[in-house]
Structure formats: structure tokens, C-alpha cells
Amino acid sequence: MLKDMVKAEAAIGDSKLKFATTMAKVTLKHFEIAVRGRGVFILLELVENEATKHLVSKQLKAQKSILEDFLKKDRGAKGLVVLLKKVNAL
Amino acid sequence: MKEAFPAVLASKDGLRVACALFNLLDAKDRKLVVKSLPVGEMATNRIAHLFLMHVANNLDDTQLTKKKLMHEVLIKLDDHIDDTNFRNVLNSALVPLEVEKDAAGDVYYKRNSFVQGDDLHAMSLLLNKSTSKKDRKVRGAELFNIVRKPLEMFFEEKLSYYLLDAKPNLVMKNLFVGIASQGEAGSSDLCDEMVR
Numbered sequence: 063m064l065k066d067m068v069k070a071e072a073a074i075g076d077s078k079l080k081f082a083t084t085m086a087k088v089t090l091k092h093f094e095i096a097v098r099g100r101g102v103f104i105l106l107e108l109v110e111n112e113a114t115k116h117l118v119s120k121q122l123k124a125q126k127s128i129l130e131d132f133l134k135k136d137r138g139a140k141g142l143v144v145l146l147k148k149v150n151a152l
Numbered sequence: 153m154k155e156a157f158p159a160v161l162a163s164k165d166g167l168r169v170a171c172a173l174f175n176l177l178d179a180k181d182r183k184l185v186v187k188s189l190p191v192g193e194m195a196t197n198r199i200a201h202l203f204l205m206h207v208a209n210n211l212d213d214t215q216l217t218k219k220k221l222m223h224e225v226l227i228k229l230d231d232h233i234d235d236t237n238f239r240n241v242l243n244s245a246l247v248p249l250e251v252e253k254d255a256a257g258d259v260y261y262k263r264n265s266f267v268q269g270d271d272l273h274a275m276s277l278l279l280n281k282s283t284s285k286k287d288r289k290v291r292g293a294e295l296f297n298i299v300r301k302p303l304e305m306f307f308e309e310k311l312s313y314y315l316l317d318a319k320p321n322l323v324m325k326n327l328f329v330g331i332a333s334q335g336e337a338g339s340s341d342l343c344d345e346m347v348r
Contacts, residue, residue: 063325067343070333080338084347 065107072113079114086117093125097132102141109148122149153181154188161200164274171206172277179212179283186216191224201237202267205244206275208295212286218298226302233306239323240266245299246326248292251279266322296330303327304342311345 068082089096089105096105108114109122122129122145129146133139153173160166174182186207194200204221211217225241232238243266250262259280261272307314307324314321328343337343 063320063328066325066329067332067337070329071335071337074333074335078335078338081332081343081347084338088347 072111082114168274168277171275175278175282196235209249210284222298242323245295
């Protein structure tokens, strides 16, 4: 639901993006918990969308090593695999 | 027709007939029919609720939609929120039914996540001959605004329960996504409460 809300807000081209900004702050603050759970899909939505990419790109690049560590522990985490690909492409 | 509509809506063929006839009626006759509908009972009926969705998505009279149709649905919110048919009526107000044309020029309701394809097909008879003049996007926005406030109040009261409910509530999801798509997720009390 949160992912869809971020997507819906970004689609209207609202320059304020208040909700997306809040979600970016929450997921980045609780980064480790988020990437180990379904929060990874919110981060993925934020990073995939051109309008919201700037909200998370810097921090995601900085925390790339954490993502790689989690992926080593859990190879089957599809969301994490895609997120890492996106971060590498940033 | 005023007398026959509730009986007609006992079968899927009847639904086809009712929806087709409603498409052909002019605004004055539509008003007569809508005023005579037992909306509260129809909203939980397996077939009749589909007709309500069709009416809500084709009626041009916003006040009639608000004061008769959605009002009678919303006063039953507490009692019937767990009923799938009732939820579908609310979902069709939050995510209005879209239409598409096929190669032969016939107009059909597009598939969506809450109504089965054959039900949508049954509701689409003579949709291309509809007397409705209002733009679907405009009607959709009006419908959303009619149900938004009462639903926000309802879910705000029981937010923790519905957020923790194992069975996902599509009405709540559509409400949140609808608010976000209006760009008001940042200023909505309900969204604020949910994020907290």
C-alpha cells in the first residue's frame, strides 16, 4: 500500500512530494530493518521513479556495502537483488 | 421500471437488462429509478450491488449520487464493511470504473482488481448508447470526494485494527492511494496518523 501511495503521489508531478519524502526519511532512518523486510520495495519504488530518486540516491550509494552484506546472507532476496542493481546503476 | 428493477436484479441476465435500460434512460427517468432503489439492501446483494456500481459510475447528477446513493451506502458502513459486495460498491467510488472500446466499436468496462470480468461484461451492455454526458474523469473525482471524508473518519477511528488485520482491506488501500494521487497524502490527518 505504501509503495502504491508513493507511486501515486509521484505520478501527479507534485513538486512537494510530502508523503514520498516522509517515506524516504522513515525507510532510511530504519534502513537495516527496511531492507530486510518489505520496506525494500518502498526504497525500490523511490529509486526507480525519476521524481523521487533524489530523495534516496545519495544515502543508498553510501549504504551499498550494507546491502551487499545482507545479500550475501540471503541470496534469495529478490527485492534486495534488484535494489542493489539500481544502486550500482546510479 | 421503477417497480421492476429490484426483481430484475435477481439474475445476471437481469443485471444485463437493468444496466442496458439504465444506459438508455434520460436524466429525468434515471432520477426516478434511483430514488426508488433500496440502496442499503442492494449494496450487500451479490448481483444488485453491481447495478449500484453501474449507476454510480454513469449518473451525471452529483447531488443525487451523494444524497441518495452514496449516503445510503455510507450509513451502513459500520455494519457491512466486511461484506465483499459492499466493499466493491465503495471501491468503485474510490477507483471509478474505466471503459475501453473494442475493435467493433462496442464500449466495455475495463478489468479491475475488484470485479470479475464476466460481471463487468454483463454491466457493459449498451454502454456505447449511454445518455451520460459527464466526463468519466470528472465524475470519478466527484465520486472520490463524496466518499473520502466519511471513509477517512471511519478508518481513522479504527486504524490500528485495520492496519494489523491479516486480511488486507482493499477499500482502505484504495482510499490511501486515492489521497496520495490527489497529492494530499502529506496533509491528510489519516495518512499522518498511519505514518505515525
